[in-house]
Amino acid sequence: MSANRSLAALFTPRSVAVVGASADLRRLGGIPIRLMRDHAFPGALYPINPNREEIGGFRCYPDVASLPETPDLALFATPREGVLAALRQCAGRGVKCAAVFTSGFGETGAEGAALQEEMARIARGAGMRLLGPNCMGVIHTRSRLMATFTISIREGELLSPGPVALVTHSGALAACMISDLHDAGTGLSAMASLGNEADVDFAECVDHFVDDPDTRVICGYLESVRDGRRLRSAAGRALAAGKPIVLLKSGATEAGARAALSHTAALATPHGVFAAFARQYGVALCRSYQELIETADFLARAPRTRGRRLGVLSFSGGAGSLVADAAVEEGFALPPLAEATCARLRAALPPYAAVRNPVDLVSVMVSKPGESPIAEAGAAVRDDPEVDAVVLVMGVYHHVAAQVAKELKGLFADSAKPLACCWMAPQRAELQALRKAGVPVFEDYNRAVRALAAAVSFEEAAAGEAVPKPSSDPARRDRALRLIAGASKSPEGMLPPAACRALLELYGIRQPAQAEASYAEEAVAVWRGMGGPVALKVIAEGLVHKSDAGGVSLGLDGEGAVRAAAARLLGLAPGARLLVQGMVVGGEVELLAGLSRDPAFGLCVTGGIGGIFVEVFEEAARRLPPFGEKEAGAMLRGLRGAKLLQGVRGRPAVNAAAAAQVLSRLSEMAAELGEVLAELDINPLIVTQDDALAVDARVRVV
């Protein structure tokens, strides 16, 4: 049974019981009954309350056992003390899914967590799915299912149906989203409030919404990732299906993560890895709640985007400059307009309007009341073949607000290219009417630009190779596993140097010419065979930080020098051996590359400028594996220190493609050996004009 099928009882149940139903329809146990009644839920609704005959027009039952049929879905609004007993009853009766509103479980401490684990056990044992506890329930608009105690819908109003599915770790934020998307006329296809995620989790809901025909955009608030593998799979399916995911994520700072932790009692995902996930899968990570709402609305309604060439029209030259600033920061270009476009603009605008990109619409609607150039000017820029998308910024037009609204509506409806309308200081009634009519309107030009950037990034992720493709080489994997199994590990799981080198070699990661030696004369012989300067490095169990212990001698060239250094290093520890390694030369740049384990996403790849740079700037890029060399190249180019690779201060450019290949190979290793590798460090990875060589590597297994 696939995950999708298993959530059917949650989103499209034929019958719903409300355990702990309240006759006060404004309370937790009463609101779902009122909402289901008002929205005319077509299935059966069973309030459970031993003290009532009827609630909200529905016949009451004393308990789940006495119901005339087994409900698909049971909602729990009972006090904490009664939850377990009622849940056991549901499990015994064969209820398919329980959604528990009640708080006081995993989010409060050890005692609550034990109760929550018991709930999960009961549900698992009965094959019953469990949403929550501490959640706000679910909505599925087409099924008229309002299995929630949200107060975001004003009494007497019905929820607007629409293309956005909500999935969220915060019920209170879900309430805001429902209210704002309702008021904006965007509307909802569905909502899942996850609470403490004892069973049903974020990724599973996303996956479900990918297959929901009413959903075009998945919009969520996320505190931590319970199952990174499942989230990657769901996001990959959403990308392939052309359904953008738009997220607000807390925990970027330690303080935020601490607050989030105590809220859902889950482990926060380090933000950098999450950002890498979002980048690779085209997930829009929003900077604010408002941006989340406006971006979801825009992506649900706008045509798909083709590129980053932006045409801007503004009611104000000043606002045009501000939009240009924001656009360049988000990676857009503002191309010059074609001559035909300029001619159309000159015909539409007064002679003192400067015809360029951004177009300043000047105050023509003041000087010529009743005449508006907006529609024609907007169409001219939109039709320019050099323009992929348009931002149109309007300002104060109280006296002609209806006309502005009409022109925006016409422009948006006609446009095959994305058109982000922004209306600053709007006449609010006209703005609301415009939104209700299906035109997404931003009130902030930054958000308009960021939403367009989200749209383009989605297309780029869908078209590119950033999304990991499961491309594993079983034979290589087997050899690597045998190599690791056969190596003698330290108590911490460190592989011996020879095994590390063999593992890199197996994955085609090149290393300097090197050989081990057990005594000084052997080192001298190796040096002689190499025909150039060498480094000597001590190999001794328990000596991990060789450099700090004085266990490395560099640039030795000459019999006496090699012999003396070898003797000194061999004396550092009993049983010590030596690695003799050819020195790497040629305008080199030191990188570091490695694998580290993220609690949610597992092994991820890290790459950065090494040496003093990483210590001073603490900068490294991360990616989820596996990925190709093109994405690895983008990863390196995104580093602030990327200029080093191109050569600065008269130094030659080094072979960045070879370095990218190493990262890509590491990502394949991570994908194939994710179960056995704990971490891997290549430091330094020396990149020369010709090659990228792993000079030193450490590998720890789980």
Add this chain to the structure above:
Amino acid sequence: MSANRSLAALFTPRSVAVVGASADLRRLGGIPIRLMRDHAFPGALYPINPNREEIGGFRCYPDVASLPETPDLALFATPREGVLAALRQCAGRGVKCAAVFTSGFGETGAEGAALQEEMARIARGAGMRLLGPNCMGVIHTRSRLMATFTISIREGELLSPGPVALVTHSGALAACMISDLHDAGTGLSAMASLGNEADVDFAECVDHFVDDPDTRVICGYLESVRDGRRLRSAAGRALAAGKPIVLLKSGATEAGARAALSHTAALATPHGVFAAFARQYGVALCRSYQELIETADFLARAPRTRGRRLGVLSFSGGAGSLVADAAVEEGFALPPLAEATCARLRAALPPYAAVRNPVDLVSVMVSKPGESPIAEAGAAVRDDPEVDAVVLVMGVYHHVAAQVAKELKGLFADSAKPLACCWMAPQRAELQALRKAGVPVFEDYNRAVRALAAAVSFEEAAAGEAVPKPSSDPARRDRALRLIAGASKSPEGMLPPAACRALLELYGIRQPAQAEASYAEEAVAVWRGMGGPVALKVIAEGLVHKSDAGGVSLGLDGEGAVRAAAARLLGLAPGARLLVQGMVVGGEVELLAGLSRDPAFGLCVTGGIGGIFVEVFEEAARRLPPFGEKEAGAMLRGLRGAKLLQGVRGRPAVNAAAAAQVLSRLSEMAAELGEVLAELDINPLIVTQDDALAVDARVRVV
């Protein structure tokens, strides 16, 4: 006559003429007449129109010459062709100030610029002040002066008076600001739309508003700085007067600057220098238009801020996490709450609410309709002695919106500490009523946090030494000027090395032991006298980049080595001399420090990590001079590479205080010699454990 007095006729005229008055009160030449009539301007109003007897109830005159009195202020709504003639009439009649709405001057090209220059000449010649052209005029609320053609006030409404003065390079953005501050109930004290700034400029208006008793906050949109010295002076006076300046600035990117340029035809100020100015003077630089409006509103109404310890209460644990993320990013800490605070919170909140910072108010208003813990919980956190300011985030409370509004109002009114209220997904009617009642309410928690940060930064700037104090040493200045005058300069204005060294010495900037030598044996003698390794550097006219020309030999220690290097260097150019310089040793870090000329602000100080870092990361900090060593230290600590100074990879920390002293001394030099220095480079400034030494310096004079 001070600048303030000279703008009196602009903001508080006793009589106003409207040249080019229109009988259509919706048009450019009619709107001011309608607005002045509706707002009951108490002075005389004279429409000028030869074809009318009367407009809007005011008697018309055919021209300025035939007016019964000389008006203080003349507004120009005439077509471009008629402006110059009418302006000459005003000048002849002795009009004190002209405000020109008409477009088509400096913003359109060379021809328009020539016309504009002629306008400025006419005005200057007659001692008449000129606002614009291409401007939207002025408002002064207390004088009921509405000398503007803005359409931001709906017909039938009167402008709300209030504490915010607007000054702006964009009339269209001013219209938005007027509308939004009016609708928010904040209100305006005054507005100045500057247009092309042919005469009256941004800084002068800011300076005027500092002395305006009705103004508490100065809020503006700025494209470029016409006169940096005047802006610094005005901002310094505003800081001293406790009146925050809140700005939106375009031109952060080249594309934005280009758009801004064509808009106001002025030179864009490089953004980094402007950001330095804003930081030093406590000017809030906003990231968006909405942030500008909400920050101005908040600063106008909130009590002054004492520190960066933030208490957060939220309707949602999720929103609390997001606020914590934003707060930490803006430099706030979220301290643990005192035991007494926790006790108050436990008494006010349900048992399952987690009592910590941020406080999660949970869904108590749902589970117990009618009971609200907001006021008591908010007061508890506000009263905590460890808390300097409070953010209170509310969400969807449609059913109890009136009560939420009441509690926010009470909390805000009672609070001696800044309290930033944020209401997400609000009931809009209640929100509007709350704002009209004087409570600044944010709709975005990021903006709430950023506004609090602006408030704190203002206090910090007022308390600190970041604001340049004019502390010049006339004797030192005289000696420096004599030194520069007496030196022989290159055609580009470069000072000879000896003069550069003398100038640094005069300002107490230490240098390595060094002496010049004309022949090899002299160099050997100098080396011998120094008693340690030396560097030899060639000195030859026209040889600026010594290193690139092979003109530097480092680490020479020994008679033969010095002699050989000296001979080689002396052969590089006819008439070459040598600098013999003691090598600097001791765990050093290379910085660069210098002065460069900003088109608006003049000489400013630059400091950064030198060597390969500056080429790879292109990072440097800037400050306006002069400033003290504490501010210089903050400047260095703000660099991303600041860790180098603390010592990394086992290297010792270097003397960062000595480096800060150099920057501070440079800032004094800039303040004293701003008229004669074009640029100065110290590269490298080598910082050792003991000292900071200027190893090489170049100085160019104007």
